[in-house]
Amino acid sequence: MAIHVGVITEIAADERRIAMTPDIAGRLATLGGRVFVEAGAGRGAFFDDAAFQHRSAIITDRQTVLTESAILWTVQPPAADVIAAMRPNSMVMGLMLPHQSPDRVRQLCAQHLTAFGMELIPRVTRAQTMDVLSSQATIAGYKATLLAAQLSGVFFPMLTTAAGTIRPAKVLILGAGVAGLQASATARRLGALVEAYDVRRAAKEEVESLGARFIGLPIDAATTGGYARALTAEERAQEEQVVAEHVAKADVVITTAQIPGRPAPRLIDRTTVEQMRPGAVIVDLAAESGGNCACTTAGSVTLHHGVTIAGPRNIASTLPGQASEMYAKNCLNFYCLLTREGTSLDPDWNDEIIAGALLVRDGTIRHEPTREQMEGAPQ
Numbered sequence: 449m450a451i452h453v454g455v456i457t458e459i460a461a462d463e464r465r466i467a468m469t470p471d472i473a474g475r476l477a478t479l480g481g482r483v484f485v486e487a488g489a490g491r492g493a494f495f496d497d498a499a500f501q502h503r504s505a506i507i508t509d510r511q512t513v514l515t516e517s518a519i520l521w522t523v524q525p526p527a528a529d530v531i532a533a534m535r536p537n538s539m540v541m542g543l544m545l546p547h548q549s550p551d552r553v554r555q556l557c558a559q560h561l562t563a564f565g566m567e568l569i570p571r572v573t574r575a576q577t578m579d580v581l582s583s584q585a586t587i588a589g590y591k592a593t594l595l596a597a598q599l600s601g602v603f604f605p606m607l608t609t610a611a612g613t614i615r616p617a618k619v620l621i622l623g624a625g626v627a628g629l630q631a632s633a634t635a636r637r638l639g640a641l642v643e644a645y646d647v648r649r650a651a652k653e654e655v656e657s658l659g660a661r662f663i664g665l666p667i668d669a670a671t672t673g674g675y676a677r678a679l680t681a682e683e684r685a686q687e688e689q690v691v692a693e694h695v696a697k698a699d700v701v702i703t704t705a706q707i708p709g710r711p712a713p714r715l716i717d718r719t720t721v722e723q724m725r726p727g728a729v730i731v732d733l734a735a736e737s738g739g740n741c742a743c744t745t746a747g748s749v750t751l752h753h754g755v756t757i758a759g760p761r762n763i764a765s766t767l768p769g770q771a772s773e774m775y776a777k778n779c780l781n782f783y784c785l786l787t788r789e790g791t792s793l794d795p796d797w798n799d800e801i802i803a804g805a806l807l808v809r810d811g812t813i814r815h816e817p818t819r820e821q822m823e824g825a826p827q
């Protein structure tokens with residue numbers, strides 16, 4: 449029996465990605481799956497219905513996709529009306545963002561759906577090909593540098609012209625994880641002088657391999673999972689001083705610092721912004737989780753003391769075709785783990801990747817931190 453896989457139009461504001469591409473639909477057909485795509489669902493990412501049909505997908509209306517699908521692939525968490533229209537005991541995989549909407553998690557339980565959070569997949573080596581956080585952060589880092597170059601009033605490269613020599617821009621990257629490294633690499637390619645700061649010592653070698661200068665503290669705040677921990681008050685005071693010194697000299701600052709499960713660390717306060725030169729630019733990629741800069745407004749570009757501050761939301765969606773290609777490949781790799789010989793959805797619930805990504809099954813919350821938080825949350 450062919451597994452029915454469904455994809456619907458993403459309706460969240462500014463969301464142009466789709467969880468499936470025609471190429472991946474074709475690969476699913478080869479694996480024995482049957483793909484149902486809502487008419488027009490790929491439009492925002494420049495994939496038309498004919499391209500899906502050409503790869504054996506069935507183009508139909510939204511309701512039919514939802515009732516036909518044994519498993520639905522999404523980018524954003526499914527909306528309440530989508531969950532209500534899904535077949536009980538069917539599956540859904542996509543970003544689930546459980547902490548942002550406990551009600552949605554309860555509804556998934558009530559509807560007896562099995563839900564996997566693509567962002568919950570453990571970041572172990574075997575799961576690298578399914579890692580949507582990395583694939584989308586790569587895009588975010590790249591686009592953040594382009595946005596900064598666009599907003600900035602200075603050239604990034606050094607230029608020698610008859611009208612004089614122009615010095616290269618000084619770009620400072622705060623947080624040298626996946627997004628920060630890609631932002632550094634892109635700024636280097638544009639010819640800027642790049643410095644990058646992180647609290648994980650392992651980031652030093654990666655930053656230097658890109659031809660950028662590493663700025664660190666005399667500590668290593670890496671956890672065993674490879675992420676950063678929150679800093680102590682004393683460490684934060686050290687950080688404030690080091691960061692302020694470098695921010696004041698930069699033409700462009702791109703901030704990407706995050707601590708999993710917590711608000712983004714505050715790295716640039718208002719006074720530090722006021723010490724920057726007029727015309728300088730800050731692009732704050734942590735805007736949606738509280739911002740690394742005190743002056744950031746999520747979803748807006750603002751001006752403070754002559755400094756332009758951008759807090760883009762869902763920046764990966766601004767490269768919709770390739771963001772979808774990367775996301776859909778991540779989905780396909782995870783989906784293959786859920787299936788047996790392409791003919792049945794038969795996950796090994798003990799597999800650490802499946803167990804880690806599992807949010808809801810059989811009417812109960814299976815993801816440990818989420819369950820704890822929901823039990824503590826008001827009903």
Ligand code: NAD
Nearest residue numbers: 571572576623624625626646647648674676704705706713
């Ligand atoms: P992230 O988005 O959680 O954080 C971004 C960066 O912010 C990190 O480099 C973090 O160290 C940094 N940061 C946090 N607090 C900071 C502060 N106060 N000042 C400056 N920087 C701060 O992390 P990410 O980019 O998704 O991943 C971070 C690391 O996780 C990677 O570099 C890698 O080592 C590891 N990782 C492993 C895998 C895997 O094995 N599959 C996949 C992805 C990432």
